[in-house]
Amino acid sequence: MRDARRSNRDWLILLSAPGIGPRTAVRLCEHFGDPAGVLAASRSALSELGLKPACVDALKQPDTEAVEAILSWGERPDAHLIAIDDPFYPPQLTEIADPPPLLYVRGDPALLREPQIAVVGSRNPTPGGREITAELVRELAGWGLVVTSGLAVGIDGVAHTAALESGQTIAVMGTGPDLVYPASHLDLACRIAENGALVSEFSPGRGPLARNFPRRNRLISGLSLGVLVTEAALKSGSLITARCALEQGREVFAVPGSIRNPLARGCHGLIRDGARLVESASDILAELAPLLNAALASASQSPPSPVAGMSAEGLQGDERRLLDALEFDPMAPDELIARTGLPADQVMSMLLLLELNGHVSSVPGGRYCRSSG
Numbered sequence: 522m523r524d525a526r527r528s529n530r531d532w533l534i535l536l537s538a539p540g541i542g543p544r545t546a547v548r549l550c551e552h553f554g555d556p557a558g559v560l561a562a563s564r565s566a567l568s569e570l571g572l573k574p575a576c577v578d579a580l581k582q583p584d585t586e587a588v589e590a591i592l593s594w595g596e597r598p599d600a601h602l603i604a605i606d607d608p609f610y611p612p613q614l615t616e617i618a619d620p621p622p623l624l625y626v627r628g629d630p631a632l633l634r635e636p637q638i639a640v641v642g643s644r645n646p647t648p649g650g651r652e653i654t655a656e657l658v659r660e661l662a663g664w665g666l667v668v669t670s671g672l673a674v675g676i677d678g679v680a681h682t683a684a685l686e687s688g689q690t691i692a693v694m695g696t697g698p699d700l701v702y703p704a705s706h707l708d709l710a711c712r713i714a715e716n717g718a719l720v721s722e723f724s725p726g727r728g729p730l731a732r733n734f735p736r737r738n739r740l741i742s743g744l745s746l747g748v749l750v751t752e753a754a755l756k757s758g759s760l761i762t763a764r765c766a767l768e769q770g771r772e773v774f775a776v777p778g779s780i781r782n783p784l785a786r787g788c789h790g791l792i793r794d795g796a797r798l799v800e801s802a803s804d805i806l807a808e809l810a811p812l813l814n815a816a817l818a819s820a821s822q823s824p825p826s827p828v829a830g831m832s833a834e835g836l837q838g839d840e841r842r843l844l845d846a847l848e849f850d851p852m853a854p855d856e857l858i859a860r861t862g863l864p865a866d867q868v869m870s871m872l873l874l875l876e877l878n879g880h881v882s883s884v885p886g887g888r889y890c891r892s893s894g
Contacts, residue, residue, distance in 0.1 A: 526592060529602045531556035532623045533588045533724075538579035540572070543619045543722075547605070550622075555606065594699070594725050599714060601626040609634070617743040617769050621722035625698040628718035632691055636813050637667040638805065639745035639766070641759035642676030642752045643784050650676065650752035650784060653776055655683040657751065660802035662688025665878060666813075667717075669693060669745050671737055672706055676751055676759070681709055681717075690717040691744065695737040697727035720744075738762040739769075746812045747772030749805060750796075753787030760787050763796070772808060774799045803839050807870035813877065836880075839863055843871050844880055844891070851888035 535546050535556045546556075552570065553559045559567075560580060567577045595602035603610050603624045611633040614620045626633070638661050642654065658680050662668050668684035670677040672692040684690035692713050696702045698721045701710045713719055722740065723733060738761045742748050748766040750773070753759045766773050773796040778785025792798050797808055836844055839861070846860040858868050872889055875881040882892045 525602075525604075525607065528556065528604055528606065529595065529623070530588055530592060531560055532604050533591055534580065534583040535559055536623060537584065537587065537724075538576045540576045543621050546622045547620070591724055595625070599627050600698070601630045603630055603633075611744060613745075614740070614743050617739065619739075620743070621740065623722065625721045625724065626718055627698050627720075628714040628716075629689075630718065632667055632689060632718045633720060633744065635667045635689075636665070636809075637669045637691065637745040638809070639669045639741045639748040639762065640676065640680035640751065641670060641741065641748065641762045642750055643754060643757055643759065644673055644675035644677075645784075646675050646679070646752045647782065647784060650778075651679050654679045654751040657749065657776075657799070657802050657805075658683035659687045661805065662686075662690070664802070664806060664874065666746075666809075667691055669741055671695070671734075671741055671762075672701070672710065672713075672719075674703055674705065678706060678709060681713060685712060685716055692717070692719050693737050693741045693744070694719055694721040694723070695733040696729045697721060697723045697725040699725040700728060702729040734758070735761060739765045742766035742771055743769055745771060746809050747774055747805070749774040749776075749799065750788055750791060751776045752778065752784045754784050755786045755790060757784075757787045760791070763791055772797065772812070774805055774808070776800075801838070803867070803871070806874055807867050810870035810873040813874070839867065840871055840875065843868060844875060847881065847889065847891045849891050849893070851884045851886070851890045853888050857889070 535541060549559045550556055553562050564577050564581065567580065594600055603626060605620060605622045609630055640654065640658055643650065654676050658668050662684040667689050668680055669691040670680045672694055681690045681692060690713055692710065698719055701707045710719060722736065742762050742765040748763055748771060750759050750763055763773050773791060775788040775791040775796040776799050777788060777792060797804065799805060842861050843857065846857050854868060858865050861868065872881055876883055880892055881889050883889055
């Protein structure tokens with residue numbers, strides 16, 4: 522049986538050694554079996570793998586006081602340490618090139634395993650950009666997607682705030698989990714910790730160093746099924762997150778804007794490079810539906826159950842039209858396409874989403890009916 526405290530202690534000692542980052546830590550564990558195996562290895566065995574004397578010294582004579590302080594932090598009711606070998610580690614992060622061996626979480630760690638959409642953009646958005654972001658996020662969160670962003674000023678803050686209005690959100694931090702940057706988002710961070718999750722790969726006490734934020738960006742995209750950029754200049758940092766998403770095989774979505782708006786140029790560039798153009802939340806939901814189904818099955822290791830998403834009364838637009846077209850007697854998709862006038866691929870994607878939310882039931886023969894509930 523896995524001893525979580527001992528395992529976390531070993532990971533902390535390993536990661537605190539100078540020169541050992543995520544990739545080196547994972548490589549060492551692959552060679553020696555696990556963190557305990559690394560710490561038990563001889564000095565000569567460690568040196569033969571290229572570790573410098575200062576690094577070997579830190580592994581053999583760790584700062585146990587600092588390690589115990591972090592372990593004590595993780596034993597608080599709202600705090601959690603989740604190692605890569607922990608069964609609660611988010612499976613989607615194991616798919617990226619350099620997954621963080623240890624995550625520090627404040628709030629609900631179970632959210633990390635839920636299907637997520639990342640929303641990022643300018644730190645100085647236009648009023649229109651704020652409005653569009655909030656509108657899209659409220660609907661996406663209402664459908665049961667967890668909205669993930671980076672707690673920065675601007676679009677990030679708008680996304681977190683809107684998500685809390687109709688669902689849940691995760692803030693990926695570029696600091697330790699106990700420090701909030703920017704300080705102006707302290708109240709927002711507290712609300713997220715109470716109704717979502719704050720997550721970091723940096724240990725408590727770590728300040729907002731510039732080199733932390735590209736690493737944060739890869740986690741934002743790595744946790745998510747896709748990344749939505751709602752407003753961004755050509756050199757916006759949010760485009761780094763979009764590039765990370767492409768490298769990780771995630772979907773990228775972008776909202777177009779006026780050709781006279783400098784904050785639309787980053788989004789236009791993404792669209793030219795193949796990002797999905799977004800005019801409504803339905804564009805994202807239709808694209809993510811198959812991935813959402815797979816993510817739910819993976820997270821539960823069992824057939825997906827209905828998500829706690831939008832109620833039938835809250836449905837609008839195309840989703841409302843499709844649900845109204847459905848009857849309690851099973852219907853073929855072709856009938857629904859004819860009744861609604863919607864494209865076939867959109868109808869099939871929305872049927873899956875409606876089923877995941879418990880509004881629709883599928884029956885043998887590829888037909889669908891309204892759920893009695």
